[in-house]
Amino acid sequence: MIKFRILLAAGICLFFVSGTDLSASTFYEELQDTLRASHDPKQPVYTTSRLSTVRPVIDGKLDDECWKTGRWAGDFHQYIPNEGAAPTWPTFFNIQYDDKYIYAAIRAFDGEPGKMQRYSGLRDEFSGDMVGVNFDSYHSFKTGFEFTISSWGQKVDLILFNPENWDMNWNAVWNGKTGMEDSAWVAEIEIPLSQLRYSKEDEQVWGLHVWRWINRLQEESDWEYQTKTGPGVIYNFGEMRGIKGLKKSQRLEIMPYSLGELETIKKVPGNPFAEKGRNWSGNAGLDAKIGISSNFTVDLTLNPDFGQVESDPSVMNLTAFETFYEEKDLSSWKASQFLIINLTIKASSIPDA
Numbered sequence: 334m335i336k337f338r339i340l341l342a343a344g345i346c347l348f349f350v351s352g353t354d355l356s357a358s359t360f361y362e363e364l365q366d367t368l369r370a371s372h373d374p375k376q377p378v379y380t381t382s383r384l385s386t387v388r389p390v391i392d393g394k395l396d397d398e399c400w401k402t403g404r405w406a407g408d409f410h411q412y413i414p415n416e417g418a419a420p421t422w423p424t425f426f427n428i429q430y431d432d433k434y435i436y437a438a439i440r441a442f443d444g445e446p447g448k449m450q451r452y453s454g455l456r457d458e459f460s461g462d463m464v465g466v467n468f469d470s471y472h473s474f475k476t477g478f479e480f481t482i483s484s485w486g487q488k489v490d491l492i493l494f495n496p497e498n499w500d501m502n503w504n505a506v507w508n509g510k511t512g513m514e515d516s517a518w519v520a521e522i523e524i525p526l527s528q529l530r531y532s533k534e535d536e537q538v539w540g541l542h543v544w545r546w547i548n549r550l551q552e553e554s555d556w557e558y559q560t561k562t563g564p565g566v567i568y569n570f571g572e573m574r575g576i577k578g579l580k581k582s583q584r585l586e587i588m589p590y591s592l593g594e595l596e597t598i599k600k601v602p603g604n605p606f607a608e609k610g611r612n613w614s615g616n617a618g619l620d621a622k623i624g625i626s627s628n629f630t631v632d633l634t635l636n637p638d639f640g641q642v643e644s645d646p647s648v649m650n651l652t653a654f655e656t657f658y659e660e661k662d663l664s665s666w667k668a669s670q671f672l673i674i675n676l677t678i679k680a681s682s683i684p685d686a
Contacts (some may be wrong), residue, residue, distance in 0.1 A: 376569040378569060380404060380658075381574070382573040384436065386398040394519075403428070410555060410558055410559075414551065417558070418422075418458060421552060422547065425442075429669070430576065432580050434526060434577055435523075441518050441519060449462055450548040454483065455487070456487065456489070457488075457491070464478070466542070468541060469539060469542075470540075476494060477567050478505070482509040482522065494565075496564065507523060507524045527584055541557070557571035588619060594614045594615065596614070598610055
């Protein structure tokens with residue numbers, strides 16, 4: 334029997350709206366307005382530009398014609414260990430876009446190239462020197478989509494939340510390569526706009542965070558001013574302007590699967606279950622993502638195959654606390670993220686007595 338399980342964000346949203354006290358909701362909106370007002374207007378502004386040349390070849394070499402145009406920005410500041418201090422080595426970046434992609438080039442200088450730490454690792458594993466960009470594409474100060482790459486070329490992507498939390502289960506489809514120069518290592522990144530969510534305004538402003546990690550110095554430097562004393566890291570993002578005329582992204586992702594099984598048995602004449610000596614069986618299903626509008630997406634799963642879900646690792650727990658396993662099923666993870674965000678909002682909306 335084929336089972337249908339449809340996860341509609343609208344239905345979940347209605348559930349929370351119906352169960353949320355109006356005064357609590359109003360309090361939350363007022364709180365958000367207050368936190369937005371605390372956003373430092375002195376944070377830097379980067380003006381991007383539409384790609385005016387051929388698309389860059391993502392090969393870890395910044396010799397494409399487009400990187401001779403656009404704006405290279407730098408002036409980073411330490412976040413760790415000495416907040417606000419000048420970084421040990423400078424970093425520069427260039428961001429451009431077209432109708433389908435965002436392109437980013439980052440050049441991380443290092444006066445001691447022989448000491449650079451380039452380690453191989455798994456996806457979503459922080460290892461060695463790293464650089465990354467993060468976009469608050471709605472400029473809502475709530476959620477940032479991060480694309481980070483190590484000097485070895487290992488990709489890390491995550492969703493960032495305030496005050497400084499992240500979810501590593503988000504795996505976007507994007508391209509990134511790194512390379513070496515005489516006194517720097519460089520990164521080239523290509524991000525499909527279909528992986529981001531943004532408004533339908535003709536001219537947009539996004540929150541922007543560009544960062545670098547020097548592993549041997551345990552040093553993080555950021556393009557914008559970050560502080561450990563603020564309400565959250567996303568409130569400290571700088572701004573990216575110059576985004577104009579983005580087309581509405583057509584978001585339709587389908588991940589089908591099929592399974593087949595052949596069982597051979599001894600033929601038994603007169604036995605309807607063993608007359609042929611073999612039994613065929615099979616199964617099929619799919620996961621789908623359908624973009625309805627810029628801020629409404631339907632995640633649908635038809636007869637999910639939980640056998641393809643990553644299994645939980647073995648854990649020896651000798652503490653008094655329960656073991657927590659992250660949700661690995663794609664559709665359930667998306668629903669759980671929606672629930673967690675809304676539960677957090679509802680909980681934070683209740684003022685102290």
